[in-house]
Amino acid sequence: MIDLSAGVSYRDRASWLEGRRVGASSIAAILGVSPYRGPWDVWLELRGEAPTRPATPDQLRGRRWEIRVLEEYEIATGRRVSVPTTSSIWTGANPWETATPDAFAEHRGELGVVEAKTDRVGHGWGPSGVEFERWEDGAELLVRPDYALQCYWLCRCTGAPWVDLAVLLPRYELRWYRLYSDPGTEEAIGDAVAAWYRRHIELEEQPDPDQSRACRDHARARLAARGRRPLMVADEPTAELVELMAEARAEQKRSKAIADEASSSLALRLLDSGASGYQLERGRSARWTAGRSGHFRLYGF
Secondary structure (H helix, E strand, C coil): CCCHHHCECCCCHHHHHHCCCECHHHHHHHCCCCCCCCHHHHHHHHCCCCCCCCCCHHHHHHHHHHHHHHHHHHHHHCCCEECCCCCCEEECCCCCEEECCCEEEEECCEEEEEEEEECCCCCCCCCCCCEECCCCCCHHHCCCHHHHHHHHHHHHHHCCCEEEEEEEEHHHEEEEEEEECCHHHHHHHHHHHHHHHHHHHHCCCCCCCCCCHHHHHHHHHHHHHHCCCCCCCCCHHHHHHHHHHHHHHHHHHHHHHHHHHHHHHHHHHHCCCCCCEEECHHHCEEEEECCCCCEEEEECC
């Protein structure tokens, strides 16, 4: 059950970061499920070392439209929502486990959480109104797993019996999904995140290397600060990594040449067609996007 009085406030983002707290939006990144962020992003943020980057247009739009998504949810379901204080934060089993619900709603005598999202692509969503008693195989075809993780974390931290995920899709279509509290799933998520937190935040071990921008930028910044130094002799594992990098870059160059040629050929075929792209089977498509360097945007691949 949700205790509305349990929400606490922080003066500003700096005081929030001082506690090295993990919010619901970071769970998918920590577990490697987010399409936008990864473990390195969260690690650098919690250490206060993340570079300051302006919000993307999609992020700004999502924030502006959040209240509109909640209004559309009210119309679609007939349930009235209440929005908590902006700075209200709920804490889970550990003091660093936190969540900030977008809104609350009452249904069948129970108070639950409503999470508002926008998705300009619109792929990976099932029909509206689907309810999940627990997360099972196949559920990822109906609800994006990164958002599902966020919902289960909200249940864990707030004690909510359910979270309604309201998503505004292209053409202003609203769909909503209910994820009921699932103690087994929430415990598994909590254990995985706690193990990550212990290893990388409390013991200060850096995450494993990956392909993320955050990982590359961190290494570049640290190396740049050292200045020019002599080469070191590579041992066998290091030499293998260098060879792998060289081979991958050569393959990347070949792949880019193939992709560029295919893109040019497809663009030329569109000239006399009056179409803006190509529709394939299973909902996949390639749409030409104009701009300084026009290109095909792929959907569903």
